[in-house]
Amino acid sequence: MSSPSVQNVLNRHNPLAEGNLSRVAQIDRSLRSPVVFFTVMSALWLVIGSIFGVISAIKLHVPEFLNTEALTFGRSRTLHLNMVAYGWSFNAIFAVSIWLMHRLARTELRNGWVPILGGIGWNLTLVYGMFAIAGGQMTGVEWLEMPREVAPVLGVCFLLIGLWSVVAFSRRQTTHVYVSQWYILAAMFWLPILYLVAQMMILWFPARGTVQAITNWWFGHNAIGLFLTPVGVASMYYFIPKVLGRPIHSYYLSVVGFWTFALFYNWAGIHHLLGGPVPVWLQSAGIVASVMMVIPVLVTAINFHYTTTSSQAWGAIWGSPTLRFTVFGAMNYTLSSFAGSLMALRDVNAVTHFTNFTIGHAHHGMHAFLTMALFGAFYFILPRLAQREWPSAALIHLHFWLCAIGTIGYVVVMSIHGWMQGMQWNAAVMTPAQIAAAAEPWNYARTICGSLMTLGHIVFCAHVLWMLAPRAEKRQGPTLFAR
Amino acid sequence: MSPAPVESFWDLSLLGVFLLGLVFLGSAIWALSWSRRSGQFDDLERDSRAIFDADEPEGVIQDRFPQ
Structure with missing residues (x-):
């Protein structure tokens, strides 16, 4: 019998050596590089994008603030949207979805350099796109403002990244497909189709007339609803029961929720064009779909509510960073989705359309x-x-x-002021100049709330970088790290 | 009278989008059908516990604030 090698002896005393790691730790170790890469990228974009949001907000009450061509309101606001959407949200979702899919499939990531390569391409292309927007080379199509030449590059990069969720699914070591996997797989399948059709029909071979606007809002709303939202919901369906150590209240309802979500969400975007020169039957279809979204949202709300309702659970939620943020997100998913359904009703929309109410709602969904x-x-x-x-x-x-007070304050301020704006415009008693002047205190409040959120993001980014800096002693395994 | 080239192109494009929509719908129906055939809905009570394992078991809280 051969004597143990030096490496084996060393491994025996090294808790991080391959043979000493649990299955979960091995999976985590294979995911480390790409997930950390996307996390750091997302945090950096979040900070920069938020700063542009604050710049835009300040310009509403101090128009001469940073008065350069590259930072006009139109450009700084567009930079904010694109940075937080494609920079923060997409990078964060790449990180979370790759990690969740491999964890749920109980399989390790192989060839992790491929998603990192896609991620480098994605982020460099975004940098190019942001400079183009700052230089005035934007398309003017909301959510697709970057020059059209970035689309093929982003498309290839997305495939290099998103493919790994599909690969993880195909290599799964489990028989059951958990509901979070359904949401993520669907998101990775839906987005390329949305992006392809929107690019072709708006920028490469533009459709005529209002078809462009219809396609624009079909894409814009579905980029949120069929890509960002499903991964957010998938994350909540995983982390709430996982951290609490108790299964979801009704798994049956979660399955119903997924399939009704898939059925209704994709029609809803047309509610952005209510009252516009769009066929009324199409607007009505959008309204019906928006109201039908109450079903999957209610299902999710019931599930999360009953999973987190018990005296022990509330203590665990407050004592866990993961649950404190996730449950806050879950509660606001319910509230913002119900608000979205209400805003699609014609009578409500007649007041809220073109007002700060819509911007408050967008931040409710995207941030809160x-x-x-x-x-x-x-x-x-x-x-x-x-x-x-x-x-x-x-x-x-x-x-x-900082984030909780900032985001709730922002939503409240924008909703109240948006409703007032809509009533003022519809009454046609005040002049547009008077309505704009009446907005000033609300615009100050908007800046304060946005600044709170931005400070929170800076804290998060700094904390992530501090954690990843090679200073702290490494510990063994995917354990509960509370001491 | 034959339609103008641009109109013909758009007729063709819209047909493409319509076909893409059919593929989309078909894939959703296939996925639902596969779920049923592969037993995804057979025992939802058991499957709700799929996120737990020996390393992160049911009944154990998995996250707390650092000290």
Whole structure:
């Protein structure tokens, strides 16, 4: 019998050696490079994009602020949207979906350099796109403002990244497909089709007349609804029961929720064009679909509510960074979705359309729901990849309160002011100049709330970079890191 | 009178989008059918526990604030 090699002897005393790691830790280790890469990229884009959001907000009450051609309101606001959408949300979703799919499939990631290559291409292309927007080379089509030549490159990069969720699914070591896997797989399947059709019909071979607008809002709404939202919901369906250590209240309802979500969401975007020169039957179809979205949202709300309702659960939620953010996101998913269904009703839309109410609603969905849910996911994932604890509980508390107060304040301010704006415009008693002047205190409040969120994002980004800096001692396994 | 070239192109494009929509619908029906055939709906009570394993078992809270 041969004597043990030097390497084996060393491994026996090294908790991070391959043979000493649990199955889950091996999977996490294979995912470390791409997931950390996308996480860092997303955090950096979030900070830069948020700063552009604050710049845009300040310009509404101090128009001469940073008065350069590259930072006019039209460009800084567009930079904000594109940076937080394609920079923050997409990178964050790549990170969370790759991690979730491999964890749920109980399989390791192989050839991790491929999604990293796609990620490098994705982020470099975004940098080019942002400079083009700042230079005035934007298309003018909301959600597709970057020059059309970026589309093929982004498409190839997306395939290099998104493919790994499909590969993980095809190599799964489990028989059951958990509901989170359904949401993520569907999102990875839906987005390329949405992007392809929108690019072709709006930028490469433009359709005529209102078909462009219809396609625009079909894409814009579905980019949120059929890509960002499903991964956010998938994350909540995984982390809430996982961290609590108890299965979801009604798994049956979660399956119903997925299939009704898939059936109704894709028609809803047309509610952005209510009252416009669009066939009325099409508008009505959009309204019906928007109202039918109550079914999957209600199902999700019931599930999360009953899973988290018990005296022990509330203590666990408040004591867990992951759950504090995720449950906050889940509650706001319900509220923003119900608000969206109401806003699609003709009578309500007649007031809220073209007002700050819509902008408040967009931030309700994109920040109070999605961003907070993604923060929650990162608080669970990163310690397990980096094999070390978050450096500071105080920074997590600070991050939560800055973002929570900022985002709820923003939604409340914009909703109240948006409703007032709509009533003022519809009454036709005040002049447009008077209506704009009446908005000034609300615009200050908007800047304050946006600044709070931005400060929260800076705290998060700094905390991530601090955690990943090679300083703390490494620990073994994907464990509960609380001491 | 034959339609103008641009109109013909758009007729063709819209047909393409319509066919893409059919593929989309067909794939959703196939996925639903596959789910049923592969037993995804057979025991939902058991499958709701698919996220737990020996490393991160049911009944154990998995995350807390650092000290």
